[in-house]
Amino acid sequence: MFVGAAGRWCRRIAERREKDAEGGRPVNHCTCRWNSSSVGERIRQYTVGKKIHGFTVNQVTAVPDLFLTAVKLNHDNTGAQYLHIARDDPNNLFSVQFRTTPLNSTGVPHILEHVVLCGSEKYQCRDPFFKMLTRSLATFMNAFTASDYTMYPFSTQNSKDFQNLLSVYLDAAFFPCLRELDFWQEGWRLEHETPDDPGSPLVFKGVVFNEMKGVFANNENLYAQHLQNKLLPDHTYSVISGGDPLHIPKLTWEELKSFHATHYHPSNARFFTYGDLPLEQHLQQIQEEALCKFHNIDPGTSVPIQPRWSEPRECHVTCGPDSLAPDPAKQTTYSVSFLLGDITDSFETFTLSLLSSLLVSGPNSPFYKALIDTRIGTDFSPSVGYDGSTREACFSVGLQGIAEHDIKTVKQIITKIIDEVIENGFEEERIEALLHKVEIQLKHQTTHFGLALATYVATNWNHDGDPVEMLRISEKVARFRQSLKDNPHFLQDKVKQYFKENPHQLALSMSPDVGYLENQTKVEKGKLQEKVNSLSLEERQEIYKKGLELIAAQSTSQDASSLPALEISDIQQTFPLTPVEMSYVEGEVPVQYCSQPTNGIVYFKAFTNLNTLPEELKPYVPLFCNVITRMGCGNLDYRQQDQQIELKTGGMAVSPKILQDNDNLDMYEQGVLFTSLCLDRNLPDMMQLWMDIFNSPRFEDEEHLRVLVMMAAQELANGIPDSGHQYAAVRAGKTLTSAGRLQEMFNGISQVQHMKRIAEKPELLSVLRKLPRIKMHLLNNENMRCSVNATTQVIAEASKEVEKFIRNIPGFGKKKKDKKLIRSNITEKALNPEEAGGEVSAGSGATKKLVFEPTFKACQMKTHFQLPFPVNYVSECVRTVPYMNPDFTKLHVLARLLTAKFLHREIREKGGAYGGGVNLSHSGLFTFYSYRDPNSIDTISAFRRSVDWAKAGKFTQEDIDEAKLSVFSTVDAPVAPSDKGLDRFLYGISDEMKQKRREELFAVDHGGLVGVANKHLTTGHSTWGAAILGPENESIARDPTWVQR
């Protein structure tokens, strides 16, 4: 999850979430409903002035819209601030954040964030953070460095686990060892390329050093970073808190320690807890284990207000060319940014963020019409819209993918639109649509509400704003409405004040320079040479010695027994069931109903298959999905359609989906998933929209298709540096299963290249004509199944609407006999696991139609995609077994075991990559990966060595238990009400099947793990595929077994 201009740097690879259909802000997501249970009761005993474990309560506020009560406290001796959010949600969260405001780009806060988690007074063993991942049932563990604060959050549903993790986090933050060896490993170091060969050249190494190289390989990140640095040039925002790879090697260990002493002090700390666990226990533990050892200091970390400019500024920067850019001749980015006001004024902040949405969001916004629809560029510039991640907020608007000579045009358009908005204001319906969005986001529930709240209030609170005030969203909506009523020009006046009459604005352009990467490398080499030349003989020997020392430390097995841990016996033998009901429309189209506490929202999903679609149309399915809700339908053009979607729904999205069969790796379902949500009262309108999309989608507007194609191509190209490991993994699996082949076509590098080719076409008429052909095969009820999640009271009404939809879309009326499948390789299976086992005759009951390719032959393929990145993304996949095979669970545990006990050490600690490990997913592919990795072939050899290590059985019962715990933490991760029953709907996995897997999981033992390693991961017995995305590589080029792309 990334917020802010330049993103945040995290300790672990952040779980990347699918982009929200509506691109919602993180604030308004709830996880569960309120009932006046013990949580509410308990919190009422806190009254202002009450003293408890060294803290004093200074505010108690109920926020009924979000079903929570906020308690603000202060620590008497140190001034530490504390916010507790009591809510009836078992997914409890803790976070501590420090204001970290560096004045240079050595990355000191970021490197410190890494190093504090490497060992502390009480937990001396190396890297307790990563060790706790397998000793806990945490639902989230990470650490972030933002531009001006550093945050350490975790969440868990288990109270013993909460205390364990709290103890480790407190000790890490306040009493870290900050060992020199850890600074070298995580930050930067000079070391021989081959550490035990003093004859090999000295090079820079370090996890953060490589992480930041990877971050700035993405031109969007680079642009956003420049933008922040130059718009706020007078204090901490003028530097890179994550670290500039060219400046990181200036940081010393002493500076790191002194930064900790001044910044990681309770007087500079903000504690946040959330959930249904008692506050008193948290306060006691925090007081006893940390705060009682400190006294008040003045940390002096506050950020001054940026002095205002008297006139606008302009600036130009360069970047590396992007070989996947939709149009290589148009790679310039240009935007104009405005410094707004103080973010601690929460109503002004709220107003300005709404105003920004009105200006740039969706095809009805004035900037979209004037900049995107005119096709001067491919998409908006990075950081477009409102950005509240700094002491004072900014607004930015512009384009990427433009020709350099179009800069002037873009500039003129921006000025013109601002004038027009001041003159004409906004349509009332658009304002209503936006306020509707706020309402729906308040009610929509996700699984990480605590984390969303903690990050939502973090920046404001960091600058001494009132975090509780920010949560009172309904009051702000009311005040906003009143302001509009009192002054119809309320918004226009703001535009005038903040945009028209604001001299503090920056016009920033960025264009590629062919010599950019070469130059960066040269500068880095120069810095390296400078350092090396200045070394005395003793210093050189010292470096050699330290390199060996680090390897020795990394290689010794660690006694982690001082760390707290959950036991297998702490895990529930069973899990809460999710009952669903099935009904059939016309005895044919199955609809799954799941009643859930959804806060007045209905979630509707549908799946249709692609079995009749001609092969040559398949590569266009992702594009079809991307545009089908954005081209207009029925009487609505694309603008009107977008307006309706905004007014009546919380988002409508379509995506290609490949569903691997549970029993056979050569079988899969291929199709498209439709997802949507709306307030109960709007369900008829939403289903009408779906009906119009299915019956009469509009495929007329070639111009608008061009706009959507350019945006999609640009987004895909931009996404590769952040998701390179996923692209490598999809490619590595391409030749191992037939589903993997399709996966590569839909979600792999092939799709990125395919979209680039479409974007390059001079006309798109031929593409446009394919869309109605795809529609014929996809948008009908012949091979459809639907699901509805809603509250019990609404289900009956919802079923009427869903039935009406199904009856009124194409498909019905045809006799079943006529529905011939176009291909003979389709096999039918019962959708309901309970009906499985018996023979299923075609057409009776609910079935799924799987593609079955018995003749598919898995084969080995190794592909190197040469891309202009300073780091590699490496993946290797092994074809193993499907979900229902008894070996699946063992392989799942083995994957965790290999990651935690072998690959983490080899790939991250020794190799210096940001991350690495192995996963087993439903696809049945055992997938090794590395992320932002300085190595390539060495990493593949580490993958292979991990298998040898597993076969040799060199692991203990404790290691196995930890790996199991780690698997359980994902199996038992909280599921949002919108997604309950989803496994069953998509894959036909019932609660009984899950329970069976669960029992097998408890039973996994040493022999079983060694057995599956031998049986499924031995070359010769199994088929492997590999892929690397990364720079030119001599040893790969020399090796004929690698295909170069």
Ligand SMILES: [Zn+2]
């Ligand atoms: Zn990091």
